[in-house]
Amino acid sequence: MHLTSRSLIRCICKIKMGCARLLTIVTIVIVLMIPISVQNENIECPHKCDCLEEYVYVDCSKKNLVSVPRIPKWVGKLNLNYNKLTNDVTNVFEGLLSLQSLKLDDDAFTSIPIFLHQNQIEEISINRNNISAINIGHFPANSTLKSLSINGNHIKVIEEGALNNLTNLVILKLNRNEIVSLPNQLFKHQSNLKILELNHNKIHVITDMLFRGLSSLTTLKIKYNNIENIMDGAFFGFKSVNLLQLDHNRIQNISKDWMYGLESLTTLSLSNNLITQIDFGSWEFCPSLKELDLSHNYLIEIENRTFQHLTNLLTLNLSYNNISAILQEAFSHMVQLQILFLNRNKISWTVENMTGPFSKLQNLVKFNLSDNHIKSISSRDFEGLSNVVELDLRSNNITSIQQHSFNSTSKIKKLYLNSSSLICDCKLLWLVKWIRDKVEQNYITATCAYPAEVRGVVISRLNEDNCGDSPEPQITEHPNTHLAIKNRSTNLVCSATSKPFSNMTFLWKKNSGNISNPQVYENVTLREHGKPYATSVLGIPDVTNSDSGKYQCVVSNKFGTTYSSEAVVDIVTFPQFTHTPINVTVKTGNTAILNCAATGDPPPEISWKKDGENDFPAARERRMMPTSHHIFIVNAKTTDMGIYSCAAKNSAGTIIANATLSVLQEPPFIMMENKEVTSGDSVVLQCMISGSPKPALKWFKNGSPIVPTERHFFTAHDQVFVIIGAESSDAGHYECKITNELVTKKDIELKVLPPVAITVNEEDMLGLFEMHGSATAKQRMGDKQM
Numbered sequence: 045m046h047l048t049s050r051s052l053i054r055c056i057c058k059i060k061m062g063c064a065r066l067l068t069i070v071t072i073v074i075v076l077m078i079p080i081s082v083q084n085e086n087i088e089c090p091h092k093c094d095c096l097e098e099y100v101y102v103d104c105s106k107k108n109l110v111s112v113p114r115i116p117k118w119v120g121k122l123n124l125n126y127n128k129l130t131n132d133v134t135n136v137f138e139g140l141l142s143l144q145s146l147k148l149d150d151d152a153f154t155s156i157p158i159f160l161h162q163n164q165i166e167e168i169s170i171n172r173n174n175i176s177a178i179n180i181g182h183f184p185a186n187s188t189l190k191s192l193s194i195n196g197n198h199i200k201v202i203e204e205g206a207l208n209n210l211t212n213l214v215i216l217k218l219n220r221n222e223i224v225s226l227p228n229q230l231f232k233h234q235s236n237l238k239i240l241e242l243n244h245n246k247i248h249v250i251t252d253m254l255f256r257g258l259s260s261l262t263t264l265k266i267k268y269n270n271i272e273n274i275m276d277g278a279f280f281g282f283k284s285v286n287l288l289q290l291d292h293n294r295i296q297n298i299s300k301d302w303m304y305g306l307e308s309l310t311t312l313s314l315s316n317n318l319i320t321q322i323d324f325g326s327w328e329f330c331p332s333l334k335e336l337d338l339s340h341n342y343l344i345e346i347e348n349r350t351f352q353h354l355t356n357l358l359t360l361n362l363s364y365n366n367i368s369a370i371l372q373e374a375f376s377h378m379v380q381l382q383i384l385f386l387n388r389n390k391i392s393w394t395v396e397n398m399t400g401p402f403s404k405l406q407n408l409v410k411f412n413l414s415d416n417h418i419k420s421i422s423s424r425d426f427e428g429l430s431n432v433v434e435l436d437l438r439s440n441n442i443t444s445i446q447q448h449s450f451n452s453t454s455k456i457k458k459l460y461l462n463s464s465s466l467i468c469d470c471k472l473l474w475l476v477k478w479i480r481d482k483v484e485q486n487y488i489t490a491t492c493a494y495p496a497e498v499r500g501v502v503i504s505r506l507n508e509d510n511c512g513d514s515p516e517p518q519i520t521e522h523p524n525t526h527l528a529i530k531n532r533s534t535n536l537v538c539s540a541t542s543k544p545f546s547n548m549t550f551l552w553k554k555n556s557g558n559i560s561n562p563q564v565y566e567n568v569t570l571r572e573h574g575k576p577y578a579t580s581v582l583g584i585p586d587v588t589n590s591d592s593g594k595y596q597c598v599v600s601n602k603f604g605t606t607y608s609s610e611a612v613v614d615i616v617t618f619p620q621f622t623h624t625p626i627n628v629t630v631k632t633g634n635t636a637i638l639n640c641a642a643t644g645d646p647p648p649e650i651s652w653k654k655d656g657e658n659d660f661p662a663a664r665e666r667r668m669m670p671t672s673h674h675i676f677i678v679n680a681k682t683t684d685m686g687i688y689s690c691a692a693k694n695s696a697g698t699i700i701a702n703a704t705l706s707v708l709q710e711p712p713f714i715m716m717e718n719k720e721v722t723s724g725d726s727v728v729l730q731c732m733i734s735g736s737p738k739p740a741l742k743w744f745k746n747g748s749p750i751v752p753t754e755r756h757f758f759t760a761h762d763q764v765f766v767i768i769g770a771e772s773s774d775a776g777h778y779e780c781k782i783t784n785e786l787v788t789k790k791d792i793e794l795k796v797l798p799p800v801a802i803t804v805n806e807e808d809m810l811g812l813f814e815m816h817g818s819a820t821a822k823q824r825m826g827d828k829q830m
């Protein structure tokens with residue numbers, strides 16, 4: 045008898061029918077029992093009364109029983125755990141109408157005892173026995189059983205319909221068995237079931253029919269199975285389920301198709317699966333989700349829509365994944381979120397270079413970013429986190445924290461920071477002050493790595509006297525925004541220095557992504573004004589349209605990383621002539637056409653100059669008319685003559701083509717006359733011309749060029765031919781030929797007479813006018829006395 049006085053007192057205090065009876069009966073029972081359990085001489089069972097329970101409790105555990113002792117009818121709860129009971133207990137429990145709870149854990153059952161008689165048992169546990177199957181015929185129709193626990197057996201098979209009589213079941217636990225698969229609609233009569241546990245089995249597929257009928261289910265635990273495949277609609281009808289645990293399985297994808305129907309779900313845990321993919325829209329049918337555990341999976345990227353619809357989420361665990369990319373809007377749906385675990389991922393701030401990625405999480409209280417690859421923290425990283433109280437940044441080799449990084453986090457109390465890589469330059473003094481003013485200091489154990497004098501010093505002990513210059517790269521030359529000409533080469537140059545000077549690595553980014561196969565020339569360290577610097581040149585040897593974009597160089601050394609400003613490169617195409625002007629000659633009054641047109645990107649503008657001047661007669665006098673490919677100069681004048689330059693200009697550059705415009709005036713002869721002279725006289729033959737350009741003159745006598753002699757010479761630019769002392773041999777037919785593009789001839793007949801009388805005849809002369817063989821003209825020549 046181990047009834048302590050205390051429990052006795054309680055027993056009496058809270059006395060109930062059964063208990064009162066027990067107090068008197070206990071002794072009798074013990075006496076009765078001795079002969080039953082022959083093999084166990086020290087048996088004292090039942091021996092315990094605990095009236096705190098609603099039912100009379102009898103503990104017969106750990107008695108080495110091989111068979112069930114006779115149980116008094118008043119027993120309400122019977123504990124037969126840790127005995128050696130086997131299957132031959134059928135009917136033993138018959139007639140125990142008070143029996144409400146039966147524990148048969150850690151016995152030696154190889155199948156479920158048969159309870160096919162009417163009783164009121166509501167709770168049976170047969171954990172850790174050697175049951176290998178659940179067959180039909182163990183439970184009576186309309187069984188009162190509410191809770192059945194058969195954990196830790198070797199159940200492989202559950203016969204189809206085996207649970208059909210358990211219509212009142214509320215809790216069913218089948219954890220730690222060897223179930224590989226379950227028959228479809230096994231639970232179709234369990235419309236009252238609220239909790240179903242199947243942890244630690246070998247289930248590999250959840251079919252769409254398996255859970256049909258579980259309309260009251262609130263909790264489903266299937267952790268530690270081999271689930272690879274969850275069929276579409278597998279949880280359809282789970283309108284009451286609020287807790288679903290699928291941790292430690294082999295699930296690869298989260299898909300809307302199987303999430304369908306989980307409308308009341310508040311907690312979902314999927315940790316330790318093989319999840320790489322979360323389909324967009326997966327959460328659409330579980331808007332009530334408050335807690336989501338995706339830790340220990342293989343997620344790489346959180347996209348804008350990965351968590352779409354999770355507007356009520358309070359806790360999100362993404363720790364222990366491979367997350368390296370978080371898109372700008374990834375968390376913006378979760379305005380209610382209070383706890384976010386992102387620890388043990390591959391988040392690297394500097395690489396992402398994001399702006400306020402968490403800025404919508406204004407209710408976040410606890411934020412864990414420990415164990416990532418964060419090297420520096422920029423001022424916008426924690427923007428908007430106005431309610432964060434706890435921020436864990438441990439196990440990141442953080443080198444720098446920009447001023448104002450914690451502007452938004454005004455409620456922060458615990459900042460965990462243990463980097464031993466901090467660059468304690470004077471720029472970090474703000475942090476020292478901030479820590480002193482705002483947070484509980486004992487969570488901050490970060491120490492300086494640089495400068496050497498303060499290496500190992502806890503950041504809180506940094507002050508104006510021991511801080512130094514920043515050893516992070518400083519960009520001395522940012523890449524330039526410029527226009528690159530298609531099909532030519534272009535360069536982007538980035539130079540940086542650091543103090544002390546250390547090896548720097550340059551990385552070029554285009555539109556925030558990496559450049560594939562960049563041609564980078566890195567220059568040796570040079571000295572200029574005694575200051576060394578390193579240069580990286582990104583070469584684009586043959587520019588194409590796809591090279592346009594925003595370029596940025598990222599310079600790192602062992603102390604940190606610095607980003608250059610972004611250089612915008614736009615691609616242009618150099619102008620190229622499609623029509624070039626050629627030299628043109630026109631007659632005065634006619635129209636001159638000068639070709640000029642060019643292509644290019646942007647399309648070039650065409651402009652004209654004459655002899656290098658913008659202001660020229662044809663333009664001034666509005667005689668110039670442009671068309672798409674050429675200009676007309678109408679009513680050409682001699683003042684229009686000159687070199688015309690056509691310029692085709694766009695932002696890539698300018699090309700120029702020249703052409704000469706000649707405007708010809710018909711050369712009018714001032715005077716031409718036939719002459720008769722007396723021998724011995726001197727003769728003057730004139731061939732006065734005007735015209736432009738000043739034409740060249742050639743004199744011929746009887747068809748042959750005239751060679752000047754002592755008596756024959758030219759003067760006045762060859763317009764005058766003089767013969768001194770004419771002789772009869774000088775008589776003949778003289779010609780003066782004018783050549784510009786319009787060839788003209790004048791003939792003079794010279795007669796040399798014997799030296800007597802002189803007569804002068806006036807004679808009409810025919811001037812032959814030719815222009816490109818198309819026109820002739822007659823000209824009346826004036827006559828004049830010598």
Ligand SMILES: *C1O[C@H](CO)[C@@H](O)[C@H](O)[C@H]1NC(C)=O
Nearest residue numbers: 397398399556607608609610
């Ligand atoms: C990345 O950082 C640089 C320098 O701090 C900044 O100029 C740029 O705007 C940032 N880019 C993004 C997308 O945040």
Ligand SMILES: *[C@@H]1O[C@H](CO)[C@@H](O)[C@H](O)[C@H]1NC(C)=O
Nearest residue numbers: 152153154173174175176198
């Ligand atoms: C469990 O039962 C199987 C047969 O069903 C038997 O081979 C095995 O030895 C039993 N294990 C224990 C621990 O009793």
Ligand SMILES: *[C@@H]1O[C@H](CO)[C@@H](O)[C@H](O)[C@H]1NC(C)=O
Nearest residue numbers: 180181182183184185205209
């Ligand atoms: C249900 O109960 C009836 C009557 O008690 C019994 O004959 C039948 O085998 C039971 N069915 C199952 C599946 O246990």
Ligand SMILES: *[C@@H]1O[C@H](CO)[C@@H](O)[C@H](O)[C@H]1NC(C)=O
Nearest residue numbers: 162183184185186187209211
């Ligand atoms: C079980 O309950 C149903 C409905 O309550 C009743 O129709 C049926 O007769 C009962 N079966 C037994 C064996 O008590």
Ligand SMILES: *[C@@H]1O[C@H](CO)[C@@H](O)[C@H](O)[C@H]1NC(C)=O
Nearest residue numbers: 272273274295296297298321
């Ligand atoms: C997971 O998703 C990927 C891509 O959508 C698909 O190729 C793969 O078959 C899916 N795996 C499973 C187990 O559904």
Ligand SMILES: *[C@@H]1O[C@H](CO)[C@@H](O)[C@H](O)[C@H]1NC(C)=O
Nearest residue numbers: 347348349370371372373374
């Ligand atoms: C994600 O959202 C940002 C900001 O709205 C947007 O710039 C970006 O293009 C989006 N990315 C994708 C893949 O939708």
Ligand SMILES: *[C@@H]1O[C@H](CO)[C@@H](O)[C@H](O)[C@H]1NC(C)=O
Nearest residue numbers: 416417418439440441464465
């Ligand atoms: C952080 O620094 C420690 C010591 O310098 C080093 O062992 C560790 O690999 C670094 N971790 C990362 C993620 O760079």
Ligand SMILES: *[C@@H]1O[C@H](CO)[C@@H](O)[C@H](O)[C@H]1NC(C)=O
Nearest residue numbers: 423424447448449450451452
């Ligand atoms: C942070 O606050 C300071 C002072 O209140 C202000 O000057 C600064 O612009 C703020 N920085 C950011 C990034 O909000």
Ligand SMILES: *[C@@H]1O[C@H](CO)[C@@H](O)[C@H](O)[C@H]1NC(C)=O
Nearest residue numbers: 545546547548549569601602
């Ligand atoms: C800098 O880089 C060069 C060449 O890569 C290497 O030989 C040298 O050891 C490096 N110096 C330091 C201080 O890392």
Ligand SMILES: *[C@@H]1O[C@H](CO)[C@@H](O)[C@H](O)[C@H]1NC(C)=O
Nearest residue numbers: 565566567568570579580581
């Ligand atoms: C290296 O720098 C010098 C001086 O700035 C420059 O003349 C040279 O072209 C650079 N070399 C390369 C490969 O960029």
Ligand SMILES: *[C@@H]1O[C@H](CO)[C@@H](O)[C@H](O)[C@H]1NC(C)=O
Nearest residue numbers: 626627628687702703704705
């Ligand atoms: C056009 O005229 C200029 C000068 O008169 C001359 O130098 C040039 O060669 C000419 N061009 C052609 C194509 O004839």
Ligand SMILES: *[C@@H]1O[C@H](CO)[C@@H](O)[C@H](O)[C@H]1NC(C)=O
Nearest residue numbers: 654655656687689700701702
């Ligand atoms: C075209 O003419 C301009 C001025 O008339 C002169 O400066 C330029 O050198 C010429 N260009 C060519 C290619 O002849």
